[in-house]
Amino acid sequence: MRILQIIDSLEAGGSERMAINYANALVSEIEFSGLVATRKEGPLLTQIDPKVPYLFLNKKKQLDLGALFRLRSFVLKNKVTHIHAHSTSFFLAFLLKMLHPSVKTIWHDHYGSSEFLSRRPRFVLRMILPFFKGTIVVNQKLKKWSEEELKIKNVLYLPNFAITEEGVDEHTILKGKEGKRIVSLANLRPQKNHSLLLEVARKLKKSYSDWTFHLVGKDFDDSYSRQIKKWITDYGLENNVFLYGSRQDVKNILEQSSIAVLTSESEGLPVALLEYGLYKKAVVVTSVGEMPMIVRHGQNGFVVDSNNVENFHQSLVDLIENEVLRFTFGETLFETVQGDYAGESVIKKYLNWVTQL
Structure with a gap:
């Protein structure tokens, strides 16, 4: 397998950390494990394993054809077989699927407001997700919602996981008293x-x-x-x-x-x-x-x-x-x-x- 993780930014958020965690963990398990940041880089850039091929698209707008074709070139060059799109990057993965139908797409739903799912927009997801082979969710509420509201059949619950940090140079000194x-x-x-x-x-x-x-x-x-x-x-x-x-x-x-x-x-x-x-x-x-x-x-x-x-x-x-x-x-x-x-x-x-x- 040759799997590419896609995430919108490398800011210090949960979904961003998980995109990097997957890319890093897979690099020693499969033929190819890459990572693409679409809109913005950030402090998590230093957390990417040097063995993980990385591309920053610098996407400027919702429909950025230049970014889309740069992604397509990267996918073709590295013979990517699976696109693993995290959070809102699913739309770019969908567009790529239209250009490159043989690639298999996966959506990883990290939606944080799982206590307020009734407020979540459904229309776009219902239109696009049939083009995805499967969906990964991070809790059971999201799994139930995906199956009942979006009518998705292939939904997998996988918990997030943490890994020990590597190559971090910051040395934050907390204020206050030690032990308190x-x-x-x-x-x-x-x-x-x-x-x-x-x-x-x-x-x-x-x-x-x-x-x-x-x-x-x-x-x-x-x-x-x-x-x-x-x-x-x-x-x-x-x-x-x-x-x-x-x-x-x-x-x-x-x-x-x-x-x-x-x-x-x-x-x-x-x-x-x-x-x-x-x-x-x-x-x-x-x-x-x-x-x-x-x-x-x-x-x-x-x-x-x-x-x-x-x-x-x-x-x-x-x-x-x-x-x-x-x-x-x-x-x-x-x-x-x-x-x-x-x-x-x-x-x-x-x-x-x-x-x-």
């Missing part, structure tokens, strides 16, 4: 629900003012990020909550942290949670998307209802006050991630499925 840091790896998007995190931070400050929150994720400099910064000022959290923007040295950041959180109101299967497990962090997360399937409440972390400030706060207090519990949760979550969300097992299932397309 709480980290959140989440881009500044509304679905990540930072308002819950800031409400919890305001509440925690009253009793544990020496514990600090560290928000790592892309700042889009939009109304949402400006609102977050306003809340930090309004709540008097300037010395308790710190923003770092997008960073690549995840291992280094997590090693400086004692607790890791996700306050999302909707998710697919966040790669950040798998990274928390990979680096043995005690976690508190919300019960959305696939997260409750990974974090078993009271066994390898705490799971609370989305927007429940009181329960989220109490879960953090329980971890703050019990170092042994933090250690136990971290070790147990690591075992969960290594056992059920390891790259080797996911890639094996993936290749078995692709072979049958």
Whole structure:
């Protein structure tokens, strides 16, 4: 097999990380494993394995014929047999299929707002997906929705997987006191629900003012990020909550942290949670998307209802006050991630499925 991953950008997001993870993992498993970024490069560029052939299309608009023909040339040159299109790059994969009918196309649906699927547009997907051999989804809700709403027959649930980082030069130094840091790896998007995190931070400050929150994720400099910064000022959290923007040295950041959180109101299967497990962090997360399937409440972390400030706060207090519990949760979550969300097992299932397309 000769498989090409396509992703719109190389910004530090979950679907972008997975496109790279697949390309890197497959390079030693199949004849050809390549990667194409369509619209924008970004900090994840350094994470691509040197053995993975890479092309940046610099696509400027929805229908960019120059970019399309550059992609076609790359596909023909490398004798690509399968196109694995991630998220919104499915449209470009569809156009390529029209030009090069023999190539097999796969769509990887990373849709993060799985709690709000009823709002998701269907028309374009229903028109285009019949030209795809199959669809991969990152949680069971998406699988059910694809089968029932889009009438897709060949839908495969595959969990995301995390891999240890390679060749990262950044050395982020977190503020606050050692042993008293709480980290959140989440881009500044509304679905990540930072308002819950800031409400919890305001509440925690009253009793544990020496514990600090560290928000790592892309700042889009939009109304949402400006609102977050306003809340930090309004709540008097300037010395308790710190923003770092997008960073690549995840291992280094997590090693400086004692607790890791996700306050999302909707998710697919966040790669950040798998990274928390990979680096043995005690976690508190919300019960959305696939997260409750990974974090078993009271066994390898705490799971609370989305927007429940009181329960989220109490879960953090329980971890703050019990170092042994933090250690136990971290070790147990690591075992969960290594056992059920390891790259080797996911890639094996993936290749078995692709072979049958």
